[in-house]
Amino acid sequence: MNLLRQGAVTGAVIGLFWAFVMAITVSVTLSFASGLGFRPGSLGCLILGIGGGLAAIYVRDARLVIGGFVLLCVALMFTPLSPILFGEGMPVLWQVMAALSFGVFTIWPLKVMLVEAHPGALSRHAFEDAVIRFLTGFGYIVFTAVVLIPFYVMVMTSLKSQQALLRNPLDFSIELSRGWDLFRSYSELFGQFNFGSYLWTSFYVSVLTVLITLLFSVPGAYAIARLRFRGRAAFSRSILLIYMVPMIVLALPIYIAFSMTGLRNTIPGLLMIYPVTTIPVALYMLQGYFRGLPGEVEEAGLMDGLSRLQVIWKITLPLSLPAMVSVSLYVFMIAWNEFLLAFMLLDDPSKFTLTRGVAMLNSSEIPRQHLMAGAVIATIPIMALFLGLERFMTKGLTAGSVKG
């Protein structure tokens, strides 16, 4: 432990780790961007990492360290000691770009991480700060990559042609020369696979689910939050209990009942079930919010001669508009993303919701880029809502996502 806290050792170890992280990051990024062969070179990373870490500690002048390091990276580019190795026939321009970005993104953050470090024994504070800065940088890269890569692959695959995908699964560069043909999967989905109608079905099913849910849960939530009656505590517990019942357990009897009554394959059937899965969540979220509202305002309304229902309509609801938006968004999201029930209850392609339509695309006869285009179509509306109304959405998520 004490040895590790020597400035030189700290610098070298952090430099070594960081160089590997950056070599992998740069290789993966460039591979995904160009489809060419980049891979990290262990020997180069070892030398440059330790060297960079030591230089960041021993050399005071930041410009000298950064400049020297980047130049060294470019110079080592054609030797086996290069931190990033290249496949056969790689254009020189890409090689230079790889070496440059590795150089800059390795030494610059290293200099920042080791800003408090110095030769000789480090204080516990300086040492932990350096480690934390390293972990923070590492964390940002890992989290961003892990979250972004699937979505990047999803969008890019949907723009590729079948041949290009088979030729090189790594090549995600956009072939701009194809022009509008890039969006061929999308036009085929809307043209031949009826995705316009699925989109519409999903939309109105989700909106109706939101409306029905609110219709049931607002009075219920108000009763639980404000009115005193025997069994209130038991009731508010049983709500929580209900939303712990997994859908798959209910789906089986519902499937049987619907098969026998002919409600399977109908949208009204779906609309009977969807709101019930969301009412407990909405009830739980709304009663929490109603409790937080000042009771005095409502009491004043009662004194002035309003009935309870009028109080709800004229006072409570306008006051809880933000909560209503959050709940609506959350319920919309659940209904839009719902897969299991749509999958089990709908067989007729003319009545599919979007998720059911995408599930249909998962077959060996339909090319992969169609599946990914379907995924993009399903994701975009919910993402647009999320990004546009993030404030409400996050609130809805935190308040209600005991479920999920």
Add this chain to the structure above:
Amino acid sequence: MTVPTPPTTRGALERREARLAWSLLLPTITIVSLVIVLPLLAIFWISFKPVGLADLRPVAPVIRESLRERSGEMVIEYRVRNSSQQKEIVGMGFTDTLHDGVTLGALPEPCSVDGGLLRCTFGDVEGGFNERIRIPVTLDGDPDALEEIVERTEPAGFGSGNNILTNTEFTLDNFARIFDGDEFWSVLWATTFYTVFGTIGALVVGLFAALLLNKSFRGKGVLRGLYLFPYVSPIIAVAFTWVTLLDPFSGSLNALLIQMGVTDSPINFFGQRPLALIMVTVFEIWRYFPLSFLFILARMQSIDTDMYEAADMDGASPFQKFWYLSLPMLLGILSVLFLLRFIWTFNKFDDIFLLTGGNAGTRTLTVNVYEQAFAISNIGAGAAVAVVIFATLLLFSFFFFKYISREEGL
């Protein structure tokens, strides 16, 4: 003078309030019991029944009618059959209306005419019953027009099949079947592994993400929104993306790994034991870490900063501050999240179903419900698994209410 005492009975006002409360709750209670409580009771009933997928189609007589010429004679032909090959129908028969211009000739044995109604009865018939009834007729008018008139009215069949769902035949076979042998243990193992590691993983990863964003810098809002992506996007989209990305033949990740020299041949991530189970757990962590991240971040930001300043004055190092100050403050929310996520991961069906379909040792209890009921077409066994799930959940919720309701103030 009398001392005022609180009323011992409920007053009129109180009763009115309770009445209003119940009437506001009534619609919710009705619909929830219809769609949740009723199916729950049904699943217990079904789990003791020998029901297969095919039994869902009710057994009924099927009758086709046609007017045609047969060896120079006009006949009305009824083809009567039992829709099931196995099950008998009790008291089967049919009735049909007679039409003007069509006069029936000699009636075959099971048929009789009664007040403008033709009635044929066959008594109790076995499965696979199939018979033709031919009645010679004399036509009065244009045969084609009459044919259309005759065939337009559908004969009405009657007779009741023995419905397996409503009779009193019970069996314990379903439970015997699902608890039988190695399969049950492998399902239990997959469920336990997935639930425990999925929950803990999502919590720990969420904690790290929250630590990263628990400071103010430019672009923080963007990153926070970005880290929520996996959770808000439709499961079907992200699951299929993972499948595409990790595909052994055309997947990008395998291409990348081969190019970097990590592996020589493509890895079948979702197709081999025990990797498939690990991968679906990783997917679970990936998809649900945003949730714990959001909760933990909210809790972190509400921690008083005074405490950290005091710790700074005392010379505490960053790790010490995290370990001795932040973590104890987060313990409450972490335990709430753990229990809730534990139950929800246990309940998860879609994710595994879409990623592997329950193959390669990833069949959890919830996936097993589907497998038994639809893949093997044994609804009864599926229901039995569902009952097991429900019983386990009751156990969990007992712990939940014992420990969590204090935290949540319910």
